[in-house]
Amino acid sequence: MKKKLIEIREKVNNSLTSMYFGLKGRVANEKGVSTIEWVGLAAVIIALMFALATAMKTSGGDLSEVIITKLKEMIEGINS
Template sequence: MKKLCQQTYVKLSSHLNNQKGAQSLEWLGIAAVIIILLGLLSTALSESGDTVGEIVDDILEQIQQMVGG
C-alpha cells in the first residue's frame, strides 16, 4: 500500500511541476465538482417533485419575507 501511495504521489507531483499538467488537473477538479453538484441537484429535484423554477421562486419568497417586503 505504501508503495502504491508513493507511486501515485510521484505521478501527481510530476504533473503538478509542469504548468500544462497542473492546469489539466485543475480542470478535472472543476469538472468533478460540477458533476457532483449536478448529481445532488438531480437527486433533490427528483425527491421533492418541484421544478427548478419553483425552487427559485420559493427561495425568492423566503428572502422577501426576511427582508420584510
C-alpha cells in the same frame, strides 16, 4: 572487449537517465489538474441537483416552485 562493455554501459546509463528525467518532468507537470477538479465538482453538484429534483417531484412538490417560494421569503425578509 572491456572498452566495448564500458561504452555500452555508458550508452545504457545515458538512455536511462534521459528517460528518467523525461518521465519525471511529465509526472511533475500539474497543468490542467485544477480544471479536472472543477469539472468533478460541477458533476457532483449537477448530480445532487438531479437527485434533489427527483426527490421533490416524488414527494408531491415541484423543485422550481419550492425555490421560487424560498427566494420570495428571503426577499420579503430583507425588506422587513
